[in-house]
Amino acid sequence: MNNTFLMACRGEKTDYTPVWIMRQAGRYLPEYRKVRQKVDFLTLCKTPELAAEVTLQPVNILKVDAAILFSDILIPVEAMGMKLEFSESKGPILYNPIRDEASLLMLRGLNPEEDVPFVADAIKLVRQQLDVPLIGFSGAPFTLATYMIEGGGTKNFINSKKMMYQNPALFHKLMDRLTEAVIRYVQAQIDAGVDAIQIFDSWVGSLSPLDFNIYALPYVQKIVAAVKTKLPIIYFAFNSSAMLPLVKQSGADVIGLDWRIEAADAVKALGTGCSIQGNMDPCILFGTRTLIKELVSHVLKSCEGARGHIFNLGHGILPETPVDNAVAMVEAVHELSSKVR
């Protein structure tokens, strides 16, 4: 197996910079869209053969150095007892949002083997056909909590923050429940054969550093502590680049970066106790090949001082992205980083 990705996670020297792309199995790929024509999004997540198929697609097409399990961060939330739907226009909808003690009590604990057996099954299928590491993942408790409280996506997180500020005990209870569920969920993925875990904290950037420290960080720390002795763990706290010293306190092996910070500045803030992942603006892939190569070169240079670097976009690849440009980016990372080292 090509272990470059795992070596970079641990800060070991590699021959070139490994690269994968968030949402690399997704709508920008015609091969993915073909599978999706047959089934809806949730059915795809829950059908191991199809989930495995789309997980493997980008590995073959893009020649990336890691695969990530095709799934959705709300899968365990649904399994905890919330009704989930995906709307083309509005995105995810969770019915009966958690706003009080009573709705919190309706939630079940997560038993991954019984509740989401398709996740382990998909992992086992992928593992048989893969010669690069497989990344398992979960949403972070804070991000999952906001979906559950808001009942879907949100602009200003008003309901979540109302709970935090008006009834912090209830918010912390929900976070405790979610942390327990995430640890079980991630452990089931480890047992099934993933090689690393990424924790997506997509909405934690809605918090001030003070609130991050109170309402999000302690729970991520528990998850990291539970995983870290077994496998490398990546913490991606989107839009939190002005509080990286706090993000680092998660204890994760790798810190994911969006594109709002110069990577060299992130390295300064994070030190050499962790590796970094990122951080090209996904929209650069709408540019010319020359621009893509220039930006790859810029990011690689900016990350030179890091303990280890896994090249990635600073957010998920956009559905409108030309596949050829994604391929060009991966090629440029491999080519330019081999010269550098």
Place this chain on the structure above:
Amino acid sequence: MNNTFLMACRGEKTDYTPVWIMRQAGRYLPEYRKVRQKVDFLTLCKTPELAAEVTLQPVNILKVDAAILFSDILIPVEAMGMKLEFSESKGPILYNPIRDEASLLMLRGLNPEEDVPFVADAIKLVRQQLDVPLIGFSGAPFTLATYMIEGGGTKNFINSKKMMYQNPALFHKLMDRLTEAVIRYVQAQIDAGVDAIQIFDSWVGSLSPLDFNIYALPYVQKIVAAVKTKLPIIYFAFNSSAMLPLVKQSGADVIGLDWRIEAADAVKALGTGCSIQGNMDPCILFGTRTLIKELVSHVLKSCEGARGHIFNLGHGILPETPVDNAVAMVEAVHELSSKVR
């Protein structure tokens, strides 16, 4: 006139920390909603008597230390020849978005005296009745450009970035046109009697530092240079806290901060060549009075090392905010900062 706000802008010592609130004239106020029942949003912006009335409301209700002209950042964009509408659900819509040379050529230069006379008229009316400084404002060229290219709000700024990366010359031409318009627009407000200018760069946080430096900063610098010798100028680059050393290069007297950074860290990054404005999470105003007072105290302490501090929220006050809590925040700022100094 109470000059505390202007003194803090210039970094002079003040008896207490001045405070105003972004969108302080807005939907959270019953008095504002009463005026809005009579006219639509754009008519309100364009009727000097009504714009003056709602501009003055929060000064009397909240006892803030500055007023800000009630208007919208897209007013000069409409005057340049784009058809503008406000939809309750979608927000601003600009018809025939700028995507090519031909649509750029359709834009007119801005002649504020002829095109937007109501702005100067409203300023003159407010000035007669006001005993605190009046802030005039404009959108920054980058933010206005994204509205014009996207045709309204956007999530991923794909059209704007496509133009930047595929046809940078066209993007820079649009930015030149906008910079010229903004300078004229701001000058007209100065001539009419405002005491300070705030430049709102609401969407510049969509850029990497590298792109901020190429596509946004040079234009803001031109505007700041044109204003700074006349009046204090505040630059609010929303969601750019991981690139404050670049934001500082705008040359603005005051840098606005959102809530995603601890103010003390911002002071470290910015140094003592500018004052700061901010930075409480608007959602704190959904909390208890005790929490509001605690957070006011935290922000005041965190800003102690700054050359000057103007207290504000880190973003516009939300429509759902209880007025009493906004009043409590202003009172807490005045009370606690008098003790500190």
